Amino acid sequence: MITRFLADEGVEYIYGYPGGAALHIYDAIHRQDKVHHVLVRHEQAATHMADGYARATGKPGVVLVTSGPGATNAVTGIATAYMDSIPMVVLCGQVMSHLIGEDAFQETDIVGVTRPIVKHSFSIKHPSDIPQVLKKAFYIATTGRPGPVVVDIPKDMTAPTEKYEYVYPKKVKMRSYTPVGRGHTGQIRKAVELMQKAKRPILFGGGGLVLGESTELFQQLARKLNIPVTTSLMGIGAYPQTDRQSLGWLGMHGSFEANQAMHNSDLVVCIGARFDDRATNNTAKFCPTAKIVHVDVDPSSIGKTVRVDVPIVGTAKSVLEEMLALLGESKEETPDLSDWWKQIDDWRASRTGRLYEQAKDGEVMKPQQVVEAVWKATQGKAYVVTDVGQHQMFAAQYYKFDKPNHWITSGGLGTMGFGLPAAMGVKLNKPQEEVVLITGEGSFQMMMQELSTCAQYGIPVKIINLNNQSLGMVRQWQDLNYNKRHAQSYVQSLPDFQKLVESYGHVAMKVDTADELDATLEKAFASKDQLVFVDVYVDPHEHVYPMQVPQGSMRDMLLSKTERT
Amino acid sequence: MRHIISVLMENEAGALSRVVGLFSQRNFNIETLNVAPTDDPTLSRLTVTTVGDDRVIEQITKQLNKLIDVVKLVDLTEGQHIEREMLLAKVKAVGAQRAEVKRTTEIFRGQIIDVTPSIYTIQLAGDAEKLDAFINALGSNTLLEVVRTGVSGIARGEKVLSL
Structure with a gap:
């Protein structure tokens, strides 16, 4: 019944790992050919794979794991999806219903364990409920503000003694759940009037634009009003970063001009971002002269961390459509923002060419230049997946994204180990596209067993390992805040990555100095059917800048090891 | 300020634990709590008294409303009660x-x-x-x-x- 439902729901791939309580389901999968199962090497990877797939395609990722350790191993991946509002359905086997509560073998109360990190969860109480419950699970996961849904399935529910008729439920109705639709017209009108009057406006787009498939409309709005655009880390790609109006992304390691523009603006129009602490710095000092318009599909995101002048609850798409329609009707002239743009261009100019110092031939490379080289080698068109740490920030800063869904990173939870399985989820479903994992040797080692899954299914992702032999971001904080005491941030006993990768049958390359970089990357990307791992030695002393000063305002930034605003 | 929030929710297993979990997860305060089924056996009514400034109370009601099991709620202290x-x-x-x-x-x-x-x-x-x-x-x-x-x-x- 579960397998038939998944096929009818249009699920092509599920990611998982079998075990006792899930065996009836696995047997059903084995006896059909519509739903393909991908066997990972650790359940956490199954959730990240489903997550990467969902981020790249906008469709829900589906995971199948067994009870107990199978389910608890999936927890980190569920939390990752929850923090970034990624649609996901996780099917967990459970012990027989009559054994629940008796501490049976491989029993965990997974509904209880995952309660704070799911959008909702279900336990199947009767085999005949399965189609309806699964339909609700998909409906909840994908509508409104998306998120993961866990379905707990006791083993006896999948091998009933009686037969039950299966009917695919086309519709679902829940009296207690109605996803948000259009925004309040009066509020939208107010926001539009503010945008027409503002002297120093800025558009701030978030991941909600990407998830809500409304980046085109967002770009139209920005162009129509000639407003400068920034995004959150999750919103990267919502606006083309090579465009003149793009200031890059904002926040702790965001661009100098984006953070300056936010601080000095008189109107912030935020669409689909949640003003989290890494985006706002100290909320008491946040954008002191700005009125704030906040559009979000989740009412609880509005007013949670910063005060909002014009709250608009609605989908990004519907609100943007209405804004554009109002602007179309309006007789007001497009505001003249030339003074504001001049100011922004000055900020930009003051930073150009001073971001880092490139290593010359024969020197150990700067991580930033490796990312720039990858951007060039892929013509800026790749799906870029990252792990978490310095490499993640460098990738976000130096790879310029012009399209949505191409930047795939664990923004909210910051999950090291996310990258490899997420990249696999993307590549498996987009075999024609270039998928690059930019990672570090710390993160990579958290999920490197998945090299085996890549070999089994032939998933030719390209892996750029920015190897600084240390946990770079931890080390950076220790440099700045702990008087350079590098407690546990040096990674000892690194494997020989080349041998490791080759032992799975993949291709490995190594880059020690700057003069080898471009040629090696070219060779790596030329190989279409092979997973290629490029181990790039980079300067372990490099820091990520700009970096906002703790408890400061948006514009309080360290710009290098010696300069601050 | 003290608020009394009254919640109508699905009378289903796990619904109460979601509400209680939400309060501890988000660092909200519960002073008292009671819950029982209503005249409609598919619905429970839960009343919670809590303390917080306007911003916190707004978050509490919004977060409660977000729970899938919650059908409707009212902050009784907003009116005569x-x-x-x-x-x-x-x-x-x-x-x-x-x-x-x-x-x-x-x-x-x-x-x-x-x-x-x-x-x-x-x-x-x-x-x-x-x-x-x-x-x-x-x-x-x-x-x-x-x-x-x-x-x-x-x-x-x-x-x-x-x-």
């Missing part, structure tokens, strides 16, 4: 105390609902302040055990919380 709580108390009642306890109970319009030669069991309903005052009036020397139900509430006048 009636709140009631019930208390059961076991009180030492020997010698001169017996008459004194009985008199105090009558003053507070409570009832003695169980009697032994040395103990009265008292039932009293009212708002939380009245119950506090009663406990103070009895004094800790006589009080053996107290059970309180937590606050229930309903809006005054025409306002109704239903589907």
Whole structure:
């Protein structure tokens, strides 16, 4: 019944790992050919794979794991999806219903364990409920503000003694759940009037634009009003970063001009971002002269961390459509923002060419230049997946994204180990596209067993390992805040990555100095059917800048090891 | 400020734990909590009293509304409302105390609902302040055990919380 439902729901791939309580389901999968199962090497990877797939395609990722350790191993991946509002359905086997509560073998109360990190969860109480419950699970996961849904399935529910008729439920109705639709017209009108009057406006787009498939409309709005655009880390790609109006992304390691523009603006129009602490710095000092318009599909995101002048609850798409329609009707002239743009261009100019110092031939490379080289080698068109740490920030800063869904990173939870399985989820479903994992040797080692899954299914992702032999971001904080005491941030006993990768049958390359970089990357990307791992030695002393000063305002930034605003 | 939030939710396994979990997860405060099915057996009504400034209370109501099991809710303290709580108390009642306890109970319009030669069991309903005052009036020397139900509430006048 579960397998038939998944096929009818249009699920092509599920990611998982079998075990006792899930065996009836696995047997059903084995006896059909519509739903393909991908066997990972650790359940956490199954959730990240489903997550990467969902981020790249906008469709829900589906995971199948067994009870107990199978389910608890999936927890980190569920939390990752929850923090970034990624649609996901996780099917967990459970012990027989009559054994629940008796501490049976491989029993965990997974509904209880995952309660704070799911959008909702279900336990199947009767085999005949399965189609309806699964339909609700998909409906909840994908509508409104998306998120993961866990379905707990006791083993006896999948091998009933009686037969039950299966009917695919086309519709679902829940009296207690109605996803948000259009925004309040009066509020939208107010926001539009503010945008027409503002002297120093800025558009701030978030991941909600990407998830809500409304980046085109967002770009139209920005162009129509000639407003400068920034995004959150999750919103990267919502606006083309090579465009003149793009200031890059904002926040702790965001661009100098984006953070300056936010601080000095008189109107912030935020669409689909949640003003989290890494985006706002100290909320008491946040954008002191700005009125704030906040559009979000989740009412609880509005007013949670910063005060909002014009709250608009609605989908990004519907609100943007209405804004554009109002602007179309309006007789007001497009505001003249030339003074504001001049100011922004000055900020930009003051930073150009001073971001880092490139290593010359024969020197150990700067991580930033490796990312720039990858951007060039892929013509800026790749799906870029990252792990978490310095490499993640460098990738976000130096790879310029012009399209949505191409930047795939664990923004909210910051999950090291996310990258490899997420990249696999993307590549498996987009075999024609270039998928690059930019990672570090710390993160990579958290999920490197998945090299085996890549070999089994032939998933030719390209892996750029920015190897600084240390946990770079931890080390950076220790440099700045702990008087350079590098407690546990040096990674000892690194494997020989080349041998490791080759032992799975993949291709490995190594880059020690700057003069080898471009040629090696070219060779790596030329190989279409092979997973290629490029181990790039980079300067372990490099820091990520700009970096906002703790408890400061948006514009309080360290710009290098010696300069601050 | 103290708020009384009344919630209509699906009468399903796990619904209560989601509500309670939300409060601890998001660092909200629960002062009292009570929950029981309504006249419609598919719905439960839960009443929680909590303390927080406007921003916190706004977050509490929004986050509660976000729970899939929550159908509807109202912050009763936003309007005219009636709140009631019930208390059961076991009180030492020997010698001169017996008459004194009985008199105090009558003053507070409570009832003695169980009697032994040395103990009265008292039932009293009212708002939380009245119950506090009663406990103070009895004094800790006589009080053996107290059970309180937590606050229930309903809006005054025409306002109704239903589907």
